[in-house]
Amino acid sequence: MRFEHPIRLAAPRARVDRGGALYLSGEPLPGFAAEKRGALYALTPGAALIGAFAAWARPEAERDGLCAKLMRLSGSEADDLPLLLAGIKLLDLSASDSAVKAYEKRVRQRAAVCQRLKSGGGFLWLCLACARLVWQANAERKSFGIGGA
Numbered sequence: 001m002r003f004e005h006p007i008r009l010a011a012p013r014a015r016v017d018r019g020g021a022l023y024l025s026g027e028p029l030p031g032f033a034a035e036k037r038g039a040l041y042a043l044t045p046g047a048a049l050i051g052a053f054a055a056w057a058r059p060e061a062e063r064d065g066l067c068a069k070l071m072r073l074s075g076s077e078a079d080d081l082p083l084l085l086a087g088i089k090l091l092d093l094s095a096s097d098s099a100v101k102a103y104e105k106r107v108r109q110r111a112a113v114c115q116r117l118k119s120g121g122g123f124l125w126l127c128l129a130c131a132r133l134v135w136q137a138n139a140e141r142k143s144f145g146i147g148g149a
Contacts, residue, residue: 003091003133006052007045016092017042022085044085053088054126060136061129070128073114073121080123083110087130095134104131 007022010031014023021035021042028034032043045053061067083106089095090103107127114121 003137005056005088005091007049007088008092010045010049011043014043016089020082020085022088044081050084050123050126057126057129057133060133061125064129064132067125067128067132070111070121070125073111073124075114075118075120075122077122079120080110080127083107083127084123084130087127090134091130094137097135097138100131100134100138104128107131 011023011025011029014025014029016022017024019042021044023032023043024037024040025034025043026040028041029043031046031049033046034041034043036042061071086103087107090100095103107124110127111121111124114124
């Protein structure tokens, strides 16, 4: 299942980057920071796109107890951007359950550190929401007998 979230809609033809950016495109796109990589541009969403993505994911996140708890973390978001990009990639690539489980473990470990230090974690609720959405999509696929995610 491909999620039509605001960041994907802003770059519908871009490929998912296997590196540190989110997408690869033949040209820079509005709303993304673009870094030239050979003939392509590595795209990382800017604050406006991340804000639109957060608004898109918020209703689902508010229904999840842990996501709601993580929404209270309001520290620096910059440290969590790579983790958020990894979560968005899970959405775009229809990740397997094992990949989502490993990702969720990373998010929980980061949340524990942020809570212990009382610092950081501003994007962690959004990271966990990505995992929850993929879990949900995988469960739906399995219930319809589609794939063995």
